[in-house]
Amino acid sequence: MLCGGLSSGWPDDPFLCLQYSRLPRTGTGTAARPDRGGPVNQQDQSHIKACCADLYARPAVSWLLGDSLHPGGLRLTERLGRMLELTPSHRALDIACGSGTSAILLARQFGCAVVGVDLAPLLISRARSAASRERIERVLSFALGDGEALPFSAGSFDVVFSECAISTFPDKIASVREMARVLKRGGRLGFTDIVLTHGEIPEELQGWFSHVACIAGACSVEQYQEIFATAGFSGWREEAHPKGLLQMLRQVRLRLLALEVAGGLQKVDLSGLDLTAAKRVLDQANDWVQSGAVNYFAFSAVKEA
Numbered sequence: 001m002l003c004g005g006l007s008s009g010w011p012d013d014p015f016l017c018l019q020y021s022r023l024p025r026t027g028t029g030t031a032a033r034p035d036r037g038g039p040v041n042q043q044d045q046s047h048i049k050a051c052c053a054d055l056y057a058r059p060a061v062s063w064l065l066g067d068s069l070h071p072g073g074l075r076l077t078e079r080l081g082r083m084l085e086l087t088p089s090h091r092a093l094d095i096a097c098g099s100g101t102s103a104i105l106l107a108r109q110f111g112c113a114v115v116g117v118d119l120a121p122l123l124i125s126r127a128r129s130a131a132s133r134e135r136i137e138r139v140l141s142f143a144l145g146d147g148e149a150l151p152f153s154a155g156s157f158d159v160v161f162s163e164c165a166i167s168t169f170p171d172k173i174a175s176v177r178e179m180a181r182v183l184k185r186g187g188r189l190g191f192t193d194i195v196l197t198h199g200e201i202p203e204e205l206q207g208w209f210s211h212v213a214c215i216a217g218a219c220s221v222e223q224y225q226e227i228f229a230t231a232g233f234s235g236w237r238e239e240a241h242p243k244g245l246l247q248m249l250r251q252v253r254l255r256l257l258a259l260e261v262a263g264g265l266q267k268v269d270l271s272g273l274d275l276t277a278a279k280r281v282l283d284q285a286n287d288w289v290q291s292g293a294v295n296y297f298a299f300s301a302v303k304e305a
């Protein structure tokens with residue numbers, strides 16, 4: 001288990017850990033909002049990151065979301081590859097690569113070499129086994145590491161990309177600085193993520209759900225632009241891809257229904273799972289997405305020469 005345990009004041013279970021990260025703490029006087037720069041120290045941030053990674057490695061989350069853990073699926077990954085103008089001569093880095101599905105697709109489709117990095121050991125080992133089944137295995141590699149402190153030397157990649165992950169990083173400025181550091185001059189950066197178009201995340205969607213759905217630390221387009229410009233990126237391009245979010249919510253709802261049926265037939269043990277509450281949260285998320293307050297975007301930019 002990645003989370004620190006009760007001795008450090010954090011629950012072991014990643015769901016509880018992420019829920020807890022949003023509760024007001026004694027002495028702070030305010031709610032702990034790590035993703036919005038709330039009063040959370042370095043040790044707390046490490047716990048929150050570890051819990052977030054641990055959560056994505058959970059079989060239930062993979063089962064509900066599938067292997068491609070982002071809205072828009074592999075179709076949007078391919079679109080991002082085109083925005084980045086990937087070629088066989090490129091060495092690309094996928095930050096927060098999950099189980100390697102996107103890295104494998106881009107290497108296969110564009111012929112580039114791809115290195116994937118993620119904080120969850122289980123996902124990295126899944127990515128390595130998936131790569132070992134590919135004929136293009138020699139151009140793929142996966143490493144354990146933190147997006148806010150990448151284990152690679154400066155200027156070692158032509159392209160850096162990340163899908164549905166920057167929104168989950170507590171220190172976005174550090175992660176974007178790291179992207180700039182590992183990119184060559186003139187190298188390209190691309191990412192897809194949830195974007196807040198207006199208002200705040202509704203109260204009922206906060207807690208662990210907002211981490212699973214990548215909305216916990218979502219920024220506006222302008223905020224992202226500012227963070228990337230400060231780190232030395234220009235040539236900003238953006239595309240809205242609203243359908244993926246609704247499709248993902250629909251997929252999760254269908255899988256929850258399947259789970260309910262399987263539970264009713266006593267094929268799976270549903271003890272401890274509150275499916276009614278899960279469906280209520282999904283309905284609320286659906287209404288929120290339909291209201292247009294949140295959207296999914298693909299972005300690209302160039303590191304200034």
Ligand SMILES: C[S@@+](CC[C@H](N)C(=O)[O-])C[C@H]1O[C@@H](n2cnc3c(N)ncnc32)[C@H](O)[C@@H]1O
Pocket residue numbers: 049052053054056057067068069070095096097098099101102117118119120123145146147148162163164165168169214
């Ligand atoms: C929504 S999933 C996206 C996974 C993958 N990019 C995809 O689209 O299939 C978010 C990923 O971020 C990883 N993650 C969270 N915090 C991280 C960090 N600080 N450094 C590296 N990976 C991190 C999680 O382990 C998880 O695999």
